[in-house]
Amino acid sequence: MEKDQTLKKGLLPRHVQFIALAGMIGTGIFKGSSDTLNIAGPSVVIAYLLGGLLLFIVMTALAEMAIVYPNLNVQHLVYKAFGFHISFIVGWLYWINWIVVTVVEILAAGSFLKYWFPTVPLWLLSLLCMVLIIGMNLFQVKYYGEIEFWFAGIKIFALIAFILLGFGILFGIIPSNIDDPFSNYTAHGGFFPYGIGGMLSAFLVVMFSYGGAELIGVAVTETKDAEKVLPKVIKGTMWRVILFYMLPILIICGLMPWNQVTGEDSPFVQVLSITGLPGAAHIMNFVLITAVLSAANSGIYATSRTLYSMAQSGEAPKRFLKISKQGIPINCITVTAICILFGVFLAYMTPDRVISYLMTIPGFTIILLWTSICLAQLKLRSQYKEKPYFQVKWFPYTTIVATVSLLVIFFSFIFNKKNMIGSTVCLVILALLTIFSFMNKNRKEQSDKNNKDMVESP
Secondary structure: OOHHHOOOOOEOHHHHHHHHHHHHOOHHHHOHHHHHHHHHHHHHHHHHHHHHHHHHHHHHHHHHHHHHOOOOOHHHHHHHHHOHHHHHHHHHHHHHHHHHHHHHHHHHHHHHHOOOOOOOOHHHHHHHHHHHHHHHOOOOHHHHHHHHHHHHHHHHHHHHHHHHHHHHHHOOOOOOOOOOHHHHHOOOOOOOOOHHHHHHHOHHHHHHHHOOOOHHHHHHHHEOOHHHHHHHHHHOHHHHHHHHHHHHHHHHHHHOOHHHOOOOOOHHHHHHHHHOOOOHHHHHHHHHHHHHHHHHHHHHHHHHHHHHHHHHOOOOOHHHHOEOOOOOEHHHHHHHHHHHHHHHHHHHHOOOOHHHHHHHHHHHHHHHHHHHHHHHHHHHHHHOOOOOOOOOOOOOHHHHHHHHHHHHHHHHHHOOHHHHHHHHHHHHHHHHHHHHHHHHHHHHHHHHHHHHHHHHOO
């Protein structure tokens, strides 16, 4: 029985590297960048940089704990630090987060397909994308890792090509229809068109964009030589932020006025459309579809493994411990598929606004998850039997600064009237999970007591 309830360690170092990348590079940059540009203008690059610094601290804290406790993922670490209630809330919050993110990615894939099939409804295109992604997650984890490796490879190659092409146009090396691109940085209200407040307001979508990097903390229990792999992945976090977020945004702001970003198509496709380069927009649209499908692929992995982990600790029903012959948590994936189907139904009901509404929720949940990772490190550091070779520098000050910064961002959005719908949904979910944590705690204690009595009875 024990063997049937164990996930297979089929992920190689390159798989983990690209799973972290795949989670970070999706709708947040390819679709969400239009929202952040409309909120903050060119100054949004500073928000991406500051968010990247917070991400680096959180990821370093996570890697440090993963080295000290090599067989524990994020969910287990929070449980070890704070016990059942906080672990229950964080686990289910993370699961809800990735359900929403996966729905957003699949809907985004459908919206990009509409570039070629404008008469086909969004919900039908999204449904076809959903079937494809669910099918991919039914393979053994090593095949999932391999598919994700190539998926992520395509979008990384495309982003690098976009950056090289963009800088070539900006500096006049590649001829285009754009005159004096550098004027776009200072025209149309300047670099800070909405002031510092506008830049800070973009943080919620920025957090949504970076959410997914912590996936390596979920994948750690299925990773070979995790304690050697994680530090290498973490050390590359900052250059990935600069390469895949800041440079593309700077290029978009240079090649077109930021206030002409519509949000109907990806800003990347818009930019390539106005350059006059033949076929470039179509190629980029294909890349965007693979990119968001890749992020959705990561999302289904995250939701299924988080649910499995919670079932192990008694925070979710034991039926989610069922493992298929391929070594995957089959019941967890089935529930995820049903939830995504509901998201596709939302696209049927409100096709125009559904993506924008849904994108506000993961920003909140990611901030809470990152905060719990920082707090767990602050709590567990004193319990280490020996200090790991890879650890957060200037501890505890860096972790405290990250925690305070995340909480300030969280509360600033809770009390912002513009985020009323997202704030209300998030707070209601948080309240319900708190109530359910006490209900399940009592149920779990009763179940443990009954099992103990059965074992002790003659």
